[in-house]
Amino acid sequence: MGNDNSRHVVPNSDGGWDVKAPGASRASSHHDTQADAINRGRDIIGNAGGGELNIHGRDGQIRAKDTIPKGNDPRSSKG
Numbered sequence: 890m891g892n893d894n895s896r897h898v899v900p901n902s903d904g905g906w907d908v909k910a911p912g913a914s915r916a917s918s919h920h921d922t923q924a925d926a927i928n929r930g931r932d933i934i935g936n937a938g939g940g941e942l943n944i945h946g947r948d949g950q951i952r953a954k955d956t957i958p959k960g961n962d963p964r965s966s967k968g
Contacts, residue, residue, distance in 0.1 A: 894940030896933055898926045900947050908933060927955075935960030 896917065901907045906926035907916035917933055920926040927944060934940045939959040946952040 894934055894937045895943060896930045896940070897943045897945060898923060898930050899945045900949065931955070931957050932960070 895911060897909050897911065899907050899909055901916070901919060904921075906920050906923045908918045908920075908926050908930040909916050918926070918929050920929060923944075927942070930942045934942055934957040939957055942955040942957055943951050944953040944955065
């Protein structure tokens with residue numbers, strides 16, 4: 890993809906799962922389940938023009954990657 894818009898779904902040390910941008914100290918969002926975090930990560934990336942979602946396992950290692958296309962902008966009017 891032409892941009893470097895990616896997010897990582899990672900386990901949170903206090904429980905649950907976070908969606909984080911590379912190099913960010915704070916999570917974009919926090920969820921109780923990995924599935925919820927993955928869905929939110931897909932939404933964030935799609936809304937930002939598409940990119941890569943890296944899904945980590947409980948051990949912190951990347952277990953899957955998903956390329957997300959640009960999302961549909963509900964505001965298609967000019968201006």
